[in-house]
Amino acid sequence: MSLPARLKHGIEMALEGVNLKELGQVAEDLSNRYRQEQRDGNFHLSSELKAKAYLATRLPATYGAIHDGMAKLGQLLPRFAPRTHLDVGAGPGSALWAAKEIWSRLEEATLIEGSSDIQAEGMKLSALLDAVKVKWIHGDLSHSLSQLERADLVTLAYVLNELEPDLRLALITRLWNLTDGVLLIVEPGTTAGWQRLLIIRDHLLAMGAYVVAPCPHSETCPLAKPDWCHFSARVERSRVHRLAKDAELGYEDEKYSYLAFARSQPMPTPARILASPHRRSGLVQLKLCTQEGKLEQRSFSKRDGTLYKKVRKLDWGDVIIPE
Numbered sequence: 001m002s003l004p005a006r007l008k009h010g011i012e013m014a015l016e017g018v019n020l021k022e023l024g025q026v027a028e029d030l031s032n033r034y035r036q037e038q039r040d041g042n043f044h045l046s047s048e049l050k051a052k053a054y055l056a057t058r059l060p061a062t063y064g065a066i067h068d069g070m071a072k073l074g075q076l077l078p079r080f081a082p083r084t085h086l087d088v089g090a091g092p093g094s095a096l097w098a099a100k101e102i103w104s105r106l107e108e109a110t111l112i113e114g115s116s117d118i119q120a121e122g123m124k125l126s127a128l129l130d131a132v133k134v135k136w137i138h139g140d141l142s143h144s145l146s147q148l149e150r151a152d153l154v155t156l157a158y159v160l161n162e163l164e165p166d167l168r169l170a171l172i173t174r175l176w177n178l179t180d181g182v183l184l185i186v187e188p189g190t191t192a193g194w195q196r197l198l199i200i201r202d203h204l205l206a207m208g209a210y211v212v213a214p215c216p217h218s219e220t221c222p223l224a225k226p227d228w229c230h231f232s233a234r235v236e237r238s239r240v241h242r243l244a245k246d247a248e249l250g251y252e253d254e255k256y257s258y259l260a261f262a263r264s265q266p267m268p269t270p271a272r273i274l275a276s277p278h279r280r281s282g283l284v285q286l287k288l289c290t291q292e293g294k295l296e297q298r299s300f301s302k303r304d305g306t307l308y309k310k311v312r313k314l315d316w317g318d319v320i321i322p323e
């Protein structure tokens, strides 16, 4: 997956003249902070250089993961066409760019961010976005989000792990109350990320939300530790991205976990594929989470006729859509 051309151009402009050695060092420190899930009262993106390092080395991955999650929830809610978007912990606006790519009729977006440095970068980028009225609000998610208007689409991407655990459910309740259509939450694809999402899943199901994706059911999650529900988005690396990470490959695979909740019932689906399919000639083996809330390993062969023809084209993260 590659970034929209305007976003790519905006990032290139933001990174012009930046010392790549310094950028690489800051990107590495940032990546360690994220990996260790450090919460020391400071924003991770607390300087201009850190914000630029995020644009170069994290934005492509978070954009890719959010875009993937949105595409997957869109499959199950084909009539969902949001006009308004609220994104909290917006960073550089990754979720807005992904939303506009998936739902071209998006007209208005409100983005809330606590770090001035990343907000400044995000504002310059969102000025390049066509046909969306964007409002940025500088604010802290730990406080109440008063005076916000409800939105068709509400997103919280890669933010939960930066919030104190005792603040998370209160924020999710407020966000659900601001959601007219869909609430999408994306987290790093780690066991810890999935455990955070499971708590939110229980909370929102108890509030009457419908889970749209990835779960094809509202039963208890059948995955037992150390297994966890996660997916992978392949994203292109720019030259600066490669240089900042001292990486050779022109792409990276971002592991992510996500949950999407809706106010209306999604299209039912028999199962979702939870790992890369094993393919051999005439046979495909899938790890499935089923509509009944069960985890199943199933093999499909040529004897399954059209069903085999259909599933052999599917990949990790896809759903088996009924005829």
Ligand SMILES: C[S@@+](CC[C@H](N)C(=O)[O-])C[C@H]1O[C@@H](n2cnc3c(N)ncnc32)[C@H](O)[C@@H]1O
Pocket (backbone or CB within 6 Å): 043, 044, 045, 058, 059, 062, 063, 088, 089, 090, 091, 092, 093, 094, 095, 112, 113, 114, 115, 118, 139, 140, 141, 142, 156, 157, 158, 159, 162, 163
């Ligand atoms: C990892 S970044 C994710 C940014 C963006 N959503 C994305 O997916 O690329 C997390 C963002 O949440 C913001 N954030 C974290 N805690 C916050 C808080 N209490 N109030 C406002 N923003 C917060 C951070 O400053 C940062 O920009």
